[in-house]
Amino acid sequence: MTPTPGILQRGLGARHIRFMALGSAIGTGLFYGSAAAIQTGGPAVLLAYMIGGAAVFMVMRALGEMAVRHPIAGSFGQYAARYLGPLAGFITGWTYTFEMIIVALADVTAFGIYMGFWFPDVERWIWIVAVVFIIGALNLLSVKVFGELEFWFTLVKVTAIIGMIVGGIAIIVFGFNTQSENASGVANLFSHGGFFPNGFEGFVACFSIVMFAFGGIEIIGITAGEAEDPKRMIPRAINTVPVRILLFYVLTLGVIMSLVPWNTLDGESSPFVAIFSTLGIPAAPAILNVVVITAALSAINSDIFGAGRMLFGMAQQGQAPRVFTRVTASGVPWMTVVVMGAALLVGAYLNAVIPENAFLLIASIATFATVWVWLMILFSHVRMKREIARESLLPSEFPVPLWPIASYATIGFIIFVIGVLGWFENTRTALIVGLVWLAVLVVAYATLVRTTGRMKPALIDETAPIPVVDRGVARGDEMALNSTE
Template identity: 70%
Template structure:
């Protein structure tokens, strides 16, 4: 087996580059600095599950599936856990810059690495567009007369400045953002349960309770199709969680902190999605949520608790800023990794004295300014189309991660290599079931009328990348003729 540059691969887990470099050491030119501690990555893992997909996207998922959306989040969350375990096994075995792009290049093909790297960057761009759009919507709760694009521009510039300082600043910011979100979610669950039990703020006896999950058309009010169609929105909520793998190149102890972060995924999904949305739909019937505003704010506002609605809106704004922060971080590190392999402009390998790849960050911010224009021109239609595009990019990235992991496991078995320190559970059956599920979600995006345009854009994106890769390979071959 050869690596992507044609050199023989090392037959052990000693593939890790510069493992001894400490966070306080000067970053060599063009290299990233290991400045993310266990605390940073643990809270990034927690915070990555609480963002626009939960606070805003869940409204559309509830409208589509009704209470059965809880089952959709459980199934989707199980698939996400398997994707993260696959990525975790790859990352612990070889924690590198560029993460799953490097794994796809090595275990599938150089084009697969090129495809997944640029598609992930596209995903982060699209998800960031959704996040800045949601940020503008949330600010409209307080300032309805201010144009949304003004808030979008302010958010982009603020987060860009923070990302250009150092990875440690990024980690600290994510820590505090995540702490705010997690605390608020837990308090909201406790408060919601109190309302259900004691009836605080309800307009009539029994207005809030478990009966709301079954009393308005049943658990699956829109039928099996409504439940199945909700996966096109549900999976968007988990998009970006793979940023944990991106941190491998800048984690101080990836072999310890990445497994800890990934193993917390099931608890996060049950707590932050299933329990939280279950409480919301017990507080207010699912069919009274209009799908256009955050169900979190709408529920507490309708229950006559305006102060809680304002506090939750602040938390949601924090979640959006946190997500934008992680989006720019993930895209910047991926572009840096692509540039190191010659699959992106060489200027993207340049780093600041703090070890930040500043050119990819600047490029990502410049691209996000497109979001300002989109929000100015199409303020009412932009969010859910962006969400569909993000879902396509997300599941395509997950599919490549899963295939790369299968190829890696086969290579380890064939070569008699040392077993992985963090193997996936229930191998190989669960991995193949997850691959089938991800392919089914891609098919759903093509079938559901509201999300079908995302498939057209996504297919065009893949064809564009294929043409770009083919042309670049021909150009390289022409500039290096064989004697």
């Protein structure tokens, strides 16, 4: 099989995208990182998840409107290039790829930690190397294999969380397995220092951790290039975001903090250990480990997929090496999978050198990349809406709600989160690293892309391999996307 430049195959069905949408909201940030968010904000973290979730929903609706209108490979990286300029597209695409690499490093680190539960004498880096090669090999088969993996991974996670919620509510209502009267209940949310035990400052500080937990949910937009019917599937997936946030974050963590006082969650282990133990299940630790390992594998799988498809779209534009456009016979961009695998092996090195600090260091840097990508999505969407109004183009089939007030309010909130990263000392490093990264990209664009003349003036032309018109995009919209500023 000789890999040649080709096209992506539209092999993701409704079932795959629906469960990818579910799974994108359940990852390492929830199972492993939520303890830090609870420590920082106390029960008020529930309010932070609701506020952050509302902002994420608006980001996803903005991305959804663009993805339904232009279902192309590269998604929001290409939208930024089209509506904000080539430099913005270059920065957005590479920052998202950077985000996926950093998040994947956090996920493989978490995987190594989880495997240590059963095999404490095995070095963590050994597990990381093994999972990188296994997931990488599976991603090389076909996009349907990726979709099937996500379906089953998500099924395990969702089943476990629903079971925890139902069991936890039963304990709160009926008092099963409690050692004393009123040991569990909603009163725990207000009885240990109040709902805002660490004050307003603690509430604000927890946003940096909360937003990291939502990172990766934008992968729904990336699927547009390989969805069988993006016009129908993407809106359905995105519209479930609020319900998923309320169920998987607010309700789940609310039940946990009702069962176990928030100040007893020391962050040494996942807060989900507490609820399993309270349910009185003898095999609770082992069950939990299966669930969190599944979550980590799902996240690693999605990280490789997302970064690979973004690099594919950027390479088509001349913003990344041309070799990234090469695909296998089954339509998988093989070189991007190889590069992601190589990058993830860095995680093995980090865990061998600084095992105790690897996760915190990686996760804090990923937060900046995540919110920056969201900001570019919102800016691109605003420019698209203005162009539609200015040139009297056909209206979008999946418009954002409450335009333009909600969109501008979300932009303000994302900027606020970036400010939070710089305000607190323990997250300031993430902002510094992020700003240095952006500066490096500006220099790279000026020296490697702009001066070589490799950048294509239009994102999509009449000979582009990614089909657009037959996926429900109006002819006038396609012409608008083909045009240059």
